[in-house]
Amino acid sequence: MLNTPQNHKNLNDLDNIDDIGDDHVGSQAETPLRADAFEMDDELKMELIAKHFKEIMHVLGMDLTDDSLKGTPARVAKMYVKEVFSGLNPENKPQPKLFENKYKYDQMLVEKDITFYSHCEHHFVPIYGKAHVAYISSGKVIGLSKINRIVQYYSKRPQVQERLTVQIAEELKKVLETEDVAVVMDASHMCVSSRGVGDTNSRTGTSYFGGKFNDDATRREFLNYVNTPSKD
Numbered sequence: 696m697l698n699t700p701q702n703h704k705n706l707n708d709l710d711n712i713d714d715i716g717d718d719h720v721g722s723q724a725e726t727p728l729r730a731d732a733f734e735m736d737d738e739l740k741m742e743l744i745a746k747h748f749k750e751i752m753h754v755l756g757m758d759l760t761d762d763s764l765k766g767t768p769a770r771v772a773k774m775y776v777k778e779v780f781s782g783l784n785p786e787n788k789p790q791p792k793l794f795e796n797k798y799k800y801d802q803m804l805v806e807k808d809i810t811f812y813s814h815c816e817h818h819f820v821p822i823y824g825k826a827h828v829a830y831i832s833s834g835k836v837i838g839l840s841k842i843n844r845i846v847q848y849y850s851k852r853p854q855v856q857e858r859l860t861v862q863i864a865e866e867l868k869k870v871l872e873t874e875d876v877a878v879v880m881d882a883s884h885m886c887v888s889s890r891g892v893g894d895t896n897s898r899t900g901t902s903y904f905g906g907k908f909n910d911d912a913t914r915r916e917f918l919n920y921v922n923t924p925s926k927d
C-alpha cells in the first residue's frame with residue numbers, strides 16, 4: 696500500500712517534516728480528530744495497529760520470529776488503544792458528580808502535584824510531569840479524585856502541552872460551572888531530553904488562568920501554594 700504513487704507523494708512530505716520541527720508550537724484547543732474517528736471498534740483498531748506496527752518493526756530490520764519481539768506489535772496496539780490513547784474516545788470521559796457546597800466555602804481549592812503521563816503528538820514519545828489545579832467554588836464542588844481523572848483523561852491522547860492545559864481548564868470550567876479555574880503544568884518532554892537537542896534537564900511550564908485567577912492577588916495565592924514544598 697505504501698507503494699501507490701499517491702502515497703509515495705506523501706512519503707516525500709518527509710522533506711517537509713521541519714515545517715513543525717522540534718518547536719512544540721501550540722495548535723487549536725480541540726484535538727484534531729476525524730469525524731469517523733470511532734466508527735471502528737477497539738478490537739479492529741488494535742488488530743490494524745498491531746499489523747502496521749509489525750510492519751514498522753520489520754522495516755527497521757527486526758526479526759519478528761524472535762521470542763522476545765513477536766508479541767510486541769499486539770502489546771503496543773493494546774497499550775495505544777486501551778491505555779495511553781484511551782482519552783481520545785469520549786466514551787472514556789469521566790462524568791464527575793457535583794455536590795452542593797454545604798459549607799459555603801467560597802475560597803480557593805487547590806489540588807497540586809497531580810502526576811500525569813501524556814505523549815507528544817509530534818514524536819509519539821512521553822511527556823510527563825505534574826499538574827496543579829485550582830478553582831473557586833461557584834456553590835458546587837467535585838471530589839478531588841475527579842480532578843485527577845479529568846487530568847488523566849486529557850493526558851491520554853497524543854498532545855501538545857499547551858492544548859492539554861487548555862483542555863483540562865475548559866473541562867473544569869464546564870463541570871464546575873465557573874470561570875474561576877487555574878491550571879499549571881510542569882513537564883519533561885522525552886522528545887527533547889532523549890533525542891534532538893538532548894537537553895536532559897529542561898522542563899516546560901504552561902498555565903491557564905480563568906476568571907478571578909486573572910487578579911494578581913488570587914493568582915499569587917495559588918502560585919505560592921504550588922511553589923511551597925509539600926511536607927510529607
Ligand SMILES: [Zn+2]
Pocket residue numbers: 719815816817818819884886887
Ligand atoms: Zn515531541
